[in-house]
Amino acid sequence: MKKTISIHLLGSNFLVEEDAYELVKNYLDRLNDSLRNSPDRKEICEDVELRIAELATAYLSEKKQVVTFEEMSTIINTLGQPEDFLEDEIAGEKEDKTNEKSSEKKFSKKERRLFRDTENSVIAGVCSGLAAYFKIDTVVLRIIFILLGFAGGFIIPFYIIMWFIVLSAKTNIDRLQMQGKPINLENLKEEFQEATYRFSKSSKKFEREISDKDSPLRQKITHLSSFFTKIIGAAFLVFGSILLIGLLTFTFVDWEVLHIEKNGFQLNFNQFCELFIVNKSSAFYLWIGILVAGLGIVSLMFIQGAKLIFRLESKWIKIVKIALFIVAFVGIGIIILEGSQTGADFTNRGEFEQVIGPDSTNVLTVEILNKNIPDNIHNDEDFDFEGFQILENEIIQSGISINYALSEDSLFHVYVEYSAFGKTNSIANQRSKNIKHIISLENHHLKISPNYSYSVKDKIRGQTVMLKIAIPAGKSVQFRNTIVRSEDIKDSGFINRYGEYEHYVHED
Amino acid sequence: MSLENTKAQMRKGILEFCILSILKNKEAYPSEIIETLKSAKLIVVEGTLYPLLTRLKNEELLTYRWEESNAGPPRKYYSLTKIGKAFLEELDATWDELQMAVNKIVKN
Structure with missing residues (x-):
């Protein structure tokens, strides 16, 4: 097993084996050293680096991501030892004059460009690039940017636009070109024109990069989306x-x-x-x-x-x-x-009505029986939830709603309607008849239990008990805390599982 | 003076001429130039080419433009400048004269 190192050759990244890295580093150092007296040093070194990158790329594929020591040796042998191939070329002093001329040329108008200085960047190198271009101190420019950011905020979109339009200085040539000219109107105008051109070009490039799998932009997006993908994955788990x-x-x-x-x-x-x-x-x-x-x-x-x-x-x-x-x-x-x-089993509704009364009193007193379970079903800490209790083989439900009507004669009439659901009408009717409920009318007292029960065999099938009390005109029904008069027949009531009467006033 | 050294000197003298000739009708990037020179056995190691190209460029015989490559780093495509073309014409004529002169001497 060998350790691999990521190296950067003029804008291309490579994974190389550790000893291959040593080899190439040593080679480039020697090359640099051999050329120390040549003004072409940077350019030749970059050309060689480019060639190394190109040759290395040829060794790589989808499946093979790492450049081995052997491959790097082959590459270097192909290029030759710097001491050998530079001997004659650089030795002559006579070339120095032409080279001096050319190094001036490097900064000529045409080649001067604005770059983002990603090596000295805080965010994306826009400020440091601009600072290098205009020969301003980077720190000063950054302070200006921050102040403008607080003042107006337009600097933020400006920064982002610059980030997209302006390329980063990738090579040393770029970096040299980046250190451009003093600021003057002509330069600014020219740079602006170039920037517009680059913008139209970079929007096309943007399109292309989005569709190109290997582009750095696409990689950035892939990187970001893979982060979110992982979060979603974690959520799934x-x-x-x-x-x-x-x-x-x-x-x-x-x-x-x-x-x-x-x-x-x-x-x-x-x-x-x-x-x-x-x-x-x-x-x-x-x-x-x-x-x-x-x-x-x-x-x-x-x-x-x-x-x-x-x-x-x-x-x-x-x-x-x-x-x-x-x-x-x-x-x-x-x-x-x-x-x-x-x-x-819930498709058909069955009803069973029982008539209680009549009674001739002026005030019908309703007495709600103790909320506790009737004596014949003994309570042994079984299950209890809202409105239901299950004791042995009986399901006990609570809550009875009451409607009122005007009596057609001078007597009180009480109707109890039991209802339930079933697969067929007859099953539903049978279920409603199976509901056990205690209600009686004696001596002007209507005694009613808030609970009703039915067999577990009947299942919970929406069993309900509804009470309808027909009140004669001018007479009233007396609950413990409420009086319902014959004028209030549009109201309704409910006896809850605690045996309390709740009255609901009808509103038009 | 060793034989190897003499050979190297001879090659070196005509190398510039050959590079300019390769670029006479079309632009090319270093790898292409290298391939041609290698197949003609004019260069042994690639490294020789780069200082030469840089020098020719600085002498304004050559110029280059960058082009993105599908695989690998961007490439410098070299081509002849006006000066380079004139220079090459001169060399062509000189070479013809030289060749004839040399052949005459060697064969006799």
Whole structure:
């Protein structure tokens, strides 16, 4: 195993083996050293660097990312030792004059350019590039930028535009050109024209870069998006875990685990099914369906999360994902199929009406019986949740709504309507008849229980008890805390599970 | 003076002329020039070329422009300047004379 090092050769990045790096560094140092007296030193060194980069690129492919020591040796042998090939070329003093002339040329108008100085940058090197160009102290320019940023804010979009338009100084030539001319009007005008041209060019380049997979811009975007991809992947894992915990709780532990509030569920799955689901086999299949769908979805989330985080990409993952999708769909299918059987049991509503009375008093007193369960059902700490209590084989529900009407004669009439749902009308009617409820009218006293009960065998099928009291004109109904007169017949009332009467005034 | 040295001197003298000739009708980037020179066995190591190109450019015989490459770093495409073209014409004529002169002497 060899250590690899990332090297930068004039704008290209390479991964090279450590000893290959030593080799190329030593080579370039020697080259630089051999050329120390030549004004062409920078340019020749860059040409050689470019060539090394070009030759190195030829060794690389999608699968092979690292330049080895052997390959670097071959490259250097191809180029030859600097001491050898420079001997004759540089020795002559006579060339110095022409070279001096050319080094002036380097700064001529045509080649002078504004660059971003990424090597001395705080953000993107716009300030340091401008400072180099206008020969201003970088710190001064930065302070100006910051002040302008506070003052107006337009400097921020300006900075971003400059970031996009102005290229970064990648090579040493760039860096030399960057250290341009003193500031004057002509230069500014020329630079502005060039900048407009570059802007139109760079917007085209932008388009091209977006579609080019290897472009630095695309890499930047890829980098950013891969960061978000990883966050999404992590979210998948977190939600997957939560779902899994929920599923395990649901499957293996009593629902009491989920009991948070006093009025929350305390049923385990079997007990819940007993109360709601049509029959035991349906409940079993429903349970299987939830398990299959749940495990399928959880596995999918885990696989997707892991795939996004670790950038896994393989045919097998796809196959497994498709398989899991099918599993989850099958599970959901079972849930729908079995659930619809239970749903069908809610399609027909049945009613059963009982008439109590009449009574001839002026004031009918309503006495709500103790909220406690009737004596014949003994309370043994079973289950209790909002409006329901389950004791042995009886489901006890509370809450009775009351409507009022005007009596057609001078007597009080009380109607109790029991209703329930069922697959057919007759089943629904039977269920409504099965509701047990205590109500009696004796000596001008209407005694009523806030609870009613029915057999567990009947299931919870929307059983309700409604009371209708017909009040003769001029007479009234007396609750413990409220009087309802014959003028108030549009109002309604409700006896809650604590045995209290709640009155609701009708508003037009 | 060794044989190798003499060979190297001979090659070096005509190397400039050959580079200018390669660029006579088309522009080329160093790798292309290298390939041509290598196949003609005029250069042994590539490094020789770069100081030469820089010198010719500084003498304003050559000029170059940058071009992006699909694979690898950008390339410098070299071409002859006006001065370079005139220079090459002179060299062409000189070379013809030289060749004839040399052949005459060697074969006799």
